[in-house]
Amino acid sequence: MALRNLKEFCSPANQQQVGAVLDKYGDGALVLAGGTFIRGLEARGLLSEVEALVDIRKLGLDGWSATADGIRIGAATTFASLEQMPDLGSAAWLGALKDALAHPPLQIKNAATVGGCLAAACPFFDLPTAFMALDGTVNTQGAAAPREIGLEQLLVGLFENSLEPRELITELVLPKPSGRSASAFIKLGGTANDLAIINVAVRLTLDANGQCRDARVALGGGVGDSARRSPAAESLLQGQAITDELLQAAAEAVGQDIEPTTDHRASAAYRLAMAKVFTKRALNRALARLN
Amino acid sequence: MKQLVTLEVNGETQEFAVEPDTTLLGVLRDHLGLMGTKRGCDSGGCGCCTVHVDGKAVYSCMTYALSMQDHKVTTIEGIGTDTERDPLQSAFVKEGAVQCGYCSCGMIMTAKQLLANEAKPDEEAIRHGIAGNMCRCTGYHKIVAAIQSVANS
Numbered sequence: 001m002a003l004r005n006l007k008e009f010c011s012p013a014n015q016q017q018v019g020a021v022l023d024k025y026g027d028g029a030l031v032l033a034g035g036t037f038i039r040g041l042e043a044r045g046l047l048s049e050v051e052a053l054v055d056i057r058k059l060g061l062d063g064w065s066a067t068a069d070g071i072r073i074g075a076a077t078t079f080a081s082l083e084q085m086p087d088l089g090s091a092a093w094l095g096a097l098k099d100a101l102a103h104p105p106l107q108i109k110n111a112a113t114v115g116g117c118l119a120a121a122c123p124f125f126d127l128p129t130a131f132m133a134l135d136g137t138v139n140t141q142g143a144a145a146p147r148e149i150g151l152e153q154l155l156v157g158l159f160e161n162s163l164e165p166r167e168l169i170t171e172l173v174l175p176k177p178s179g180r181s182a183s184a185f186i187k188l189g190g191t192a193n194d195l196a197i198i199n200v201a202v203r204l205t206l207d208a209n210g211q212c213r214d215a216r217v218a219l220g221g222g223v224g225d226s227a228r229r230s231p232a233a234e235s236l237l238q239g240q241a242i243t244d245e246l247l248q249a250a251a252e253a254v255g256q257d258i259e260p261t262t263d264h265r266a267s268a269a270y271r272l273a274m275a276k277v278f279t280k281r282a283l284n285r286a287l288a289r290l291n
Numbered sequence: 292m293k294q295l296v297t298l299e300v301n302g303e304t305q306e307f308a309v310e311p312d313t314t315l316l317g318v319l320r321d322h323l324g325l326m327g328t329k330r331g332c333d334s335g336g337c338g339c340c341t342v343h344v345d346g347k348a349v350y351s352c353m354t355y356a357l358s359m360q361d362h363k364v365t366t367i368e369g370i371g372t373d374t375e376r377d378p379l380q381s382a383f384v385k386e387g388a389v390q391c392g393y394c395s396c397g398m399i400m401t402a403k404q405l406l407a408n409e410a411k412p413d414e415e416a417i418r419h420g421i422a423g424n425m426c427r428c429t430g431y432h433k434i435v436a437a438i439q440s441v442a443n444s
Contacts, residue, residue, distance in 0.1 A: 009294060009311035009357040036353055039334040053311060055358050080347065105423025106401055107338065110347040111354070192422035193336065 002042040003050050011055045018056065019142065022166045025052040031168060033057050033076045034111035037120045046159060061115070061170055070176040075115025075138075075169045079104055079127070082114065092289040093176060096130040096183035096201040099285075105193045115169040118154065121161040121226060124195035128155065129220035129227045130185045133201035134174045143167040155226040179213060181205040182289035184282045188221070188274050190265055196221035197266045198275050200254075202282045204237070206290060212237045217250065217279060222271050223258040230257040233279065242287065251280035296357050300325070301369030309356045316340045316351040318359075319366060327367035327396045331425075338424030341397035342366050348404040350423075367396040370403060378441045379403055386437035390428035398424045402438045411442050 005028070012018040022029050028051030032038060035055075041047050061076035066087060071094075073082065079101055082088075088098050103126050104112065117127050118138060132151045139148055143164040156162045163169070183203035187196045198221035205214040215237035220227035232253035240246050260271035293308040300323060307322055316333075319325045319342070328351055329339035335353035342351045343365040371377035379399045382388070389395045398421060405412060405420040412420060417438050418431070426434060 003312045006311050007292060009355060011358065011360070035355060035358075036335060036350075039353055043334065053355065055355070057358070102419075105338075106404060106420060107341055107348050107350045107423045108335070110344075111349050192419075 002045070003047055003053075005049060005051050006053065008052045009055070010052055011058055013058045015059065015141065018054065018059065018168065019166065021052060021054050022142070025054075027165060028052060029054050031056055031119070033113040033116045034078065035116070036108055036112040037116065037122065040122070041120075041159065044159075056168065062113075068176070071174045073114050073172045073174070075171055076113050077115075079109040079112050079114075079117075080106075083109065092182035093134070093203070094174075094183065095286065095289050096133050096185040096203065097127070097174075099185035100126040100130040100187070100199075100201070103187055103189070103193075108193075114172050118151070118172065119161055119163065119169055121155045121157065121159050122195075123155075123158065123220050123223065123226050125220065125227075126185070126187055126196060126199055129199050129218045130183070130201040131172065131174065132218040132220075132227055132229060133183055133185070133203045133216040135177075135203075135216065137173050137175075138169045139171050139173065140167050141170050148173075151227075152229065158225040160225075177203065177205050177214070179205045179207065180290055181214075182286045183216075184285035184289065186278045186282045186285065188278055195265070198223060198260075198271050198278060200275065200278045200282045202279070202286050204242075204283065204286045204290070206242070209241075211239065211241050214238065215250075217254060217283075219254060219258055219275055219279070222261045222263060222266060222268075223275060224261070225259075228257060230254040230279075232256040247280055247283045250283065251276045254279050294357055296360050298356070298359050298364060299362070300364045301366060307356065311355075311357060313356045314352055315342065315344075315354040315356050315359055315364065318356045319351060319364075325366050325368050329393055329396065331393065336423075336425075337394075337397075338401065338421075339394050339397040341400040341424065343400060343404065346404065346407070348401045348423075365400075367400060370399070377403065378444065379406075379438070382437040382441045383434070386433050386440060388429060388433040388437040394424055394426040394428075398426070398434055402441075405438070406442055412438075414439065417442075 187199040203216040217233040260268040331337040331339040
């Protein structure tokens with residue numbers, strides 16, 4: 001087993017017990033919920049210093065609630081539970097989330113959680129790209145004070161998040177955009193359940209004249225150390241009338257905001273080319289949802 | 292250092308002393324001798340380790356045994372007997388969906404939840420539903436046919 005320093009598996013029942021375990025083990029504690037990426041981290045040799053696994057699924061952090069302002073999703077909410085949200089099938093603004101949830105296999109959806117997926121800071125995951133295009137923020141506890149962190153500030157590097165020691169994500173908040181909004185997500189993967197070569201999530205808000213009032217373009221997969229937005233694409237779209245030429249220009253512009261990588265799945269050149277193709281397709285998919 | 296966990300597997304409850312990183316797969320095969328659940332990739336992708344936890348299909352190779360306190364585990368051994376097979380087990384045999392058999396138990400456990408979620412999935416939904424289970428022998432055609440035959444019955 002690659003967890004060669006592992007001493008204890010803990011299942012704390014309340015925040016106090018979580019604090020005690022995290023105090024006891026410090027950097028040696030690895031918080032998990034579904035634990036579906038543990039093997040991935042082990043295989044990359046990143047877990048040899050782990051002394052305690054801390055399962056936080058007894059803290060009541062699962063479940064979601066929808067209000068007029070948006071959706072709050074508990075960190076320990078599984079993907080399968082998230083799929084049950086009634087609005088998911090009908091709300092155009094949630095299209096990107098619905099699209100992203102179609103990809104993980106059943107066994108992953110039943111265990112993987114929103115909080116774990118974000119905390120893993122793996123750029124090849126799908127949901128974080130969708131959440132980023134939806135202006136998602138996370139609320140945390142356990143640091144000096146509870147805080148709210150935007151996803152671009154949370155996902156700071158390859159498997160690196162900006163959480164402090166002892167800090168846990170407790171929920172993800174997706175604010176409902178005003179006006180006529182739709183989002184979409186597309187993944188380019190190798191096989192049915194492979195990690196993304198690249199993925200793209202977009203959200204468009206149109207005003208009464210059909211002009212783009214607000215735009216979000218987010219990319220993940222092999223686009224750099226972390227999922228990120230494309231300010232170049234977004235600024236081209238903002239305030240403009242939607243035309244095919246505009247969408248094409250925005251799609252080309254994502255090249256300025258990504259650092260595609262070469263690995264066994266794909267070359268950087270392929271990723272760069274596909275990022276543009278799939279940005280355009282995602283924009284068209286979002287637009288189709290507005291009609 | 293070992294820790295204790297009480298596990299309910301196929302309706303029977305038993306206490307185990309396991310290492311902190313012992314997986315559910317390890318308990319099923321190595322402690323309980325339930326060999327229907329297979330150890331393939333041991334890293335959560337091939338699907339031959341699929342069991343149900345509280346009725347939901349999961350990769351038992353990625354599930355820590357110590358997280359299973361108060362949960363109900365069902366394996367392939369728990370869904371049918373030699374005289375009363377689960378319809379999926381009969382269908383896999385009848386349709387010729389079993390070659391080496393290594394993926395079969397995991398496929399059936401996944402299909403079982405698939406059909407519980409959606410009574411009559413079409414072919415695309417079935418293929419999508421078993422995307423977390425790999426088969427190297429059959430090319431999936433007869434596996435899909437077997438699941439379809441149960442869905443349509």
